[in-house]
Each structure stands twice: as C-alpha cells, then as structure tokens.
C-alpha cells in the first residue's frame with residue numbers, strides 16, 4: 165500500500181512510518197516540523213519507498229495531491245502539548261479542526277480509508293470507568309486548560325463520523341490514551357519523559373496536587389501494533405477505538421517507579437496545582453480505557469508493562 169501519514173515526523177508517526185516501511189509499504193510523510201523532527205525519520209532517509217514532504221495540512225492543494233497518490237491516510241498531525249495549547253489555544257482549533265477537515269475532504273474525493281487521531285481527553289470529566297467508546301462525551305464540563313485541544317479533537321471525531329454516515333467515507337477514529345516511548349520529548353508537558361529527564365539529571369520530580377490522580381501509559385510499539393491491525397481490518401471502518409493500555413498508576417507511584425528504575429537521588433516533591441496552573445484548574449482524576457473493542461476487532465490488546473515502558 166501507499167500510505168500518507170500526516171504528522172509522520174512526530175513521535176507516534178515516526179514509529180508507524182518505520183513499521184510500515186519494514187512491512188513493505190510505501191510511506192509519504194507530510195509534516196510542518198512544528199513539534200516533529202526530521203531526526204525522528206533519520207533511519208528512513210534515502211529509502212526508496214519513503215518520502216518526506218515538509219508542509220502543512222492547512223494547505224488543501226498539497227493535501228489533495230498527496231492524498232490522490234495514496235491508498236490510505238493516517239492523520240496524526242495536530243497541535244499538541246499542554247504548553248503549546250495553553251499559550252496558543254486558537255492554533256489548536258485552527259490546526260486540529262481546519263486541518264482535519266482538509267484531510268477528510270481530500271479523502272472523500274475517492275473514498276480513501278482515513279484514520280483520524282483523537283484523544284482520551286474527549287472523555288472530559290467522565291465519572292464512569294473504564295471509558296468506553298459509546299460513553300457520552302463530557303468535555304464541556306471540564307475546566308481544563310487543554311479545552312481547545314479536547315474540543316477540537318471532539319469536533320474532529322464528529323466531522324469524521326458525519327462523513328462516514330453521510331458520504332460512506334471509510335474513516336476510523338483512534339482515541340489514543342497516554343502513549344509513550346523512545347523519541348517522546350518532555351519539553352511540552354509529557355509527564356513520563358519529564359520525570360525520567362529530571363531523575364537522570366538529579367532534579368526533583370514535581371508531582372502536581374496530591375499525586376493520587378491516575379493515568380495509564382501505553383508503549384508506542386503497542387499503539388503502532390493496534391494501528392497496523394486496524395488498518396488491515398475492513399470492519400473497523402466507521403468505528404471509534406480506544407487505543408491504550410489499561411494498567412493504571414497514580415502519578416505519585418509513577419514518580420517513585422522512575423526514581424527506583426534510574427537509581428536517582430532525586431526527591432519527589434508535591435506541588436500545588438496553583439503554582440503551575442491558573443486558579444480554578446481541574447485535573448482529571450482518572451483516565452482508564454476500556455480496550456475490549458480493540459481486542460474484539462483485532463485480537464490485540466496493548467499489554468506492555470509500565471516497568472518495561474519506563475526502562
């Protein structure tokens with residue numbers, strides 16, 4: 165297959181690119197290098213089935229041309245990261261809604277299969293656990309500083325599913341939960357790489373609030389495995405899938421595990437949210453995916469243990 169990956173110079177996209185090339189596919193990456201890096205694709209440079217195109221998903225002509233040349237589109241490009249989104253909320257809306265619509269419209273022309281990256285943040289302040297794909301989305305109820313990101317991704321889902329219903333576009337929504345692994349940088353608010361970096365440098369690990377809030381961390385290789393299987397599953401078209409690991413850990417325990425794994429002298433310091441975020445900020449207490457739909461569709465369930473992910 166010829167696969168177009170938007171945002172392919174980023175963390176998840178570069179791992180997916182490598183996997184698809186290794187499996188014999190041709191890959192074209194479209195990326196504006198805003199958070200992605202060409203170094204992430206260094207292992208593929210010069211490969212005769214690989215092409216990197218620097219440009220933006222906000223350019224309909226470019227997206228149209230690259231989509232015409234592809235058999236399938238994996239749409240990962242997005243303005244991401246807490247810091248970027250807090251500083252430039254409108255960029256999140258423009259890129260994540262406008263860009264996604266551009267990609268969907270291009271795919272619509274010849275009804276090309278398209279996979280749209282969403283996020284666990286669309287579950288907002290849901291209080292029913294684990295989060296299932298058919299749950300109501302409560303995004304508007306969260307005083308979350310990533311509101312622009314979460315709202316934009318929710319709109320992306322609605323847009324993609326509207327194209328499915330109204331035009332038979334074979335689109336699939338991938339709701340990624342915290343995905344981590346090599347090449348993920350800590351520079352824009354990712355807790356695990358930030359902790360590892362702090363521990364390796366002997367700096368304190370700053371845990372926000374009580375540290376009792378929990379998250380689930382999936383390895384990027386598991387996310388890629390899930391994607392590759394869904395790409396080969398026609399019944400996945402038109403559906404939404406949680407993609408994540410359901411091993412839950414509190415942020416305080418995560419910090420402890422990082423300190424133990426690195427043998428670091430770093431202290432773990434609890435810092436009130438107000439010292440990091442404006443007053444009124446509400447964090448999500450838990451984010452736990454139900455991944456049974458993914459397992460039923462593909463026979464695969466992300467399972468790589470946290471200890472291995474940290475290592």
Ligand code: NAD
Pocket residue numbers: 170171172173174175176177194195196197198199200201219220221222239240241242243244259263281282283284339340341342343344
């Ligand atoms: P990333 O920042 O490494 O990748 C995003 C890529 O998109 C970057 O390479 C960036 O340069 C590119 N990009 C941004 N704006 C663009 C534009 N206008 N045109 C072209 N390229 C553009 O982040 P990631 O972790 O690899 O995330 C990939 C996708 O998965 C994103 O859509 C993100 O919202 C979603 N996601 C990731 C996680 C996670 O834990 N990593 C969790 C939930 C959702």
